[in-house]
Amino acid sequence: MTASEARSSNVPHQQYDVIVVGAGFAGMYLLHRLRGQGYKVRVFEQGSGVGGTWYWNRYPGARCDVESMQYSYSFSDELQQQWDWSERYAPQPEILAYANHVADRFDLRRDIQFDTRVEAAVFDERAQRWTVTTSDGAVSSAQFVVLATGCLSNARMPDIAGAADFKGAIYHTAHWPHQAVDFTGQRVGVIGTGSSAIQSIPLIAEQAARLTVFQRTANFSVPARNAPLTAEERQWFRDNYPEFRRKAREEMRNGIFTEPPVKGAFDDPDEVRLRNYEGRWTRGGLTFMAAYNNLGLEKAANDTAADFIRSKIAEIVKDPEVARKLQPSDHPVGSKRICVDTDYYATFNRDNVELVDLRADPIDRITADGLRAGGRDYPLDAIVFATGFDAMTGSVAKIAIKGRAGRALNDKWAEGPRTYLGLMTAGFPNLFIITGPGSPSVLSNMILSIEQHVDWIADCLVAMRQRGALCIEASKRAEDDWVAHVNEVAAGTLYPQANSWYMGANVPGKPRVFMPYIGGVGVYRQICNEVAAKGYEGFVMSGGSTAERHAATSERAAAS
Ligand code: FAD
Numbered sequence: 045m046t047a048s049e050a051r052s053s054n055v056p057h058q059q060y061d062v063i064v065v066g067a068g069f070a071g072m073y074l075l076h077r078l079r080g081q082g083y084k085v086r087v088f089e090q091g092s093g094v095g096g097t098w099y100w101n102r103y104p105g106a107r108c109d110v111e112s113m114q115y116s117y118s119f120s121d122e123l124q125q126q127w128d129w130s131e132r133y134a135p136q137p138e139i140l141a142y143a144n145h146v147a148d149r150f151d152l153r154r155d156i157q158f159d160t161r162v163e164a165a166v167f168d169e170r171a172q173r174w175t176v177t178t179s180d181g182a183v184s185s186a187q188f189v190v191l192a193t194g195c196l197s198n199a200r201m202p203d204i205a206g207a208a209d210f211k212g213a214i215y216h217t218a219h220w221p222h223q224a225v226d227f228t229g230q231r232v233g234v235i236g237t238g239s240s241a242i243q244s245i246p247l248i249a250e251q252a253a254r255l256t257v258f259q260r261t262a263n264f265s266v267p268a269r270n271a272p273l274t275a276e277e278r279q280w281f282r283d284n285y286p287e288f289r290r291k292a293r294e295e296m297r298n299g300i301f302t303e304p305p306v307k308g309a310f311d312d313p314d315e316v317r318l319r320n321y322e323g324r325w326t327r328g329g330l331t332f333m334a335a336y337n338n339l340g341l342e343k344a345a346n347d348t349a350a351d352f353i354r355s356k357i358a359e360i361v362k363d364p365e366v367a368r369k370l371q372p373s374d375h376p377v378g379s380k381r382i383c384v385d386t387d388y389y390a391t392f393n394r395d396n397v398e399l400v401d402l403r404a405d406p407i408d409r410i411t412a413d414g415l416r417a418g419g420r421d422y423p424l425d426a427i428v429f430a431t432g433f434d435a436m437t438g439s440v441a442k443i444a445i446k447g448r449a450g451r452a453l454n455d456k457w458a459e460g461p462r463t464y465l466g467l468m469t470a471g472f473p474n475l476f477i478i479t480g481p482g483s484p485s486v487l488s489n490m491i492l493s494i495e496q497h498v499d500w501i502a503d504c505l506v507a508m509r510q511r512g513a514l515c516i517e518a519s520k521r522a523e524d525d526w527v528a529h530v531n532e533v534a535a536g537t538l539y540p541q542a543n544s545w546y547m548g549a550n551v552p553g554k555p556r557v558f559m560p561y562i563g564g565v566g567v568y569r570q571i572c573n574e575v576a577a578k579g580y581e582g583f584v585m586s587g588g589s590t591a592e593r594h595a596a597t598s599e600r601a602a603a604s
């Protein structure tokens with residue numbers, strides 16, 4: 045049968061052991077690991093290159109907010125010893141260069157098909173294989189499908205009336221053009237004040253004739269204190285990599301190596317607590333939230349950190365009215381992802397920058413010449429949407445995934461995502477998710493969490509091969525227990541109090557469920573390891589013979 049005949053008859057014309065969707069850091073490492081174990085792997089990537097997040101998010105100021113010596117692969121010691129990060133927080137072009145270096149170094153490209161979207165994946169119960177349809181019209185089949193589709197990869201363009209009428213240029217931070225955008229002399233509007241906006245606003249302000257920032261919710265941001273990395277600093281990390289990577293994996297809640305907090309905010313007298321916050325503010329970075337161990341748990345403790353940041357905003361921003369608008373007041377600090385910036389608040393002291401409070405003056409519409417909010421027209425030459433993502437489930441939901449009995453994943457997840465360990469979902473055998481909902485994922489140093497999931501899945505596939513098992517599936521009971529645990533742990537924190545993208549609150553109509561697992565990466569890793577050590581407890585493995593399939597069906601029925 046020719047490829048075109050196969051396409052028209054929907055008969056798979058390419059057979060793989062594993063199809064991986066996405067060639068970000070997750071898909072790349074997965075390909076490397078599985079190929080090393082002898083699997084025939086195909087990666088489909090809708091972009092034209094590797095790097096995922098760092099391929100798409102090319103806006104001015106884009107850089108990581110986990111320090112580069114930590115926000116990097118640890119699976120190859122040679123790689124981590126040899127790659128030179130230039131700054132404490134590498135800029136996007138350097139992280140993308142790193143991704144390309146990894147692709148070349150491990151010869152990944154020959155198994156990645158770029159410019160190809162996975163449109164559908166359907167489980168064939170008779171063959172116990174997935175049939176995958178891609179945007180080039182091809183149909184492939186694989187025993188396993190792994191969704192390495194990214195948690196922050198489905199950019200959200202809010203539905204604002206009149207966008208089609210706008211005569212100027214429209215950008216989204218997550219779909220930034222590959223050539224530099226020059227705002228010199230232009231009147232620019234930025235919609236949103238999350239991490240992407242907070243990184244880009246200071247640089248756009250330096251270039252634009254006038255910048256108007258449209259803020260719906262003020263966000264907490266701490267200074268990055270970015271700086272070039274010295275050879276000595278790099279060497280210190282390199283010499284200590286084994287120990288601090290281990291600590292990051294096993295002892296830290298978020299997979300970022302730092303001195304863990306040992307006491308609560310009220311264990312220190314006021315002046316000592318202020319000194320602690322001041323020290324962390326001066327040092328910069330996400331570890332501000334590691335000042336005390338109860339900041340994410342107790343509102344009164346959290347208030348002390350929030351008050352400190354609000355006082356800093358008041359100190360930096362000269363106009364008290366603008367400072368007041370920039371001071372977050374509707375959510376505990378950290379319950380929305382805290383931002384890390386370079387000169388964000390000080391940017392509002394510039395004469396060419398204006399802040400519009402959309403709570404007081406909501407957007408009416410986009411017009412041909414700009415944006416109207418609260419009845420006032422803001423003439424603009426360009427609008428930058430820094431409006432975020434349909435996070436964690438958005439890219440999965442765009443694929444028409446059907447599991448047992450033709451059930452659609454989107455139907456199963458209509459009330460919110462349900463997984464066992466964030467790795468699999470019952471009724472969808474041999475379908476894995478990397479950093480899926482129900483795992484620490486976006487609450488962690490994601491490269492570390494990606495490596496943990498990839499290693500777990502790769503080991504699981506080898507265990508299946510050794511047993512002669514063809515299928516693995518999460519049992520419904522294990523999934524129900526895990527979802528209950530994820531919810532219970534979240535409910536004991538301040539996180540569900542915010543209208544955050546962790547809760548799906550930024551997407552109209554999305555169910556409000558706290559999606560990541562907040563129990564900490566160390567605890568989570570231990571749970572995953574124990575599950576594997578107990579013969580993949582909570583998962584049902586089944587073999588190839590008819591008798592084994594019947595046995596598995598009974599086991600599944602009993603488990604649910
Ligand atoms: P991604 O990098 O998102 O890659 C997924 C890939 O899958 C994409 O290339 C996408 O095109 C592709 N894809 C999706 N659906 C399909 C489909 N149907 N068919 C084909 N291809 C598909 N995390 C941190 O820990 N520290 C940081 O400092 C940090 N900074 C960030 C900065 C920005 C601007 C953003 C947006 C996120 C940041 N993150 C950070 C989170 C970041 O997403 C992860 O760290 C990590 O890069 C995710 O890698 P991934 O491979 O899982 O997903």
Ligand code: NAP
Nearest residue numbers: 107108109202236237238239240241260261381430431432
């Ligand atoms: P985000 O945090 O979701 O921020 C989106 C912003 O757009 C919010 O201020 C939101 O306001 C606003 N918004 C959305 N829809 C709007 C509408 N219709 N009208 C007006 N305002 C609207 O998205 P992001 O900034 O892209 O960041 C997403 C995540 O990516 C981060 O939390 C982080 O995990 C990661 N990231 C990291 C870095 C880094 O520093 N390394 C940089 C960028 C992104 P509301 O808050 O009111 O919804």
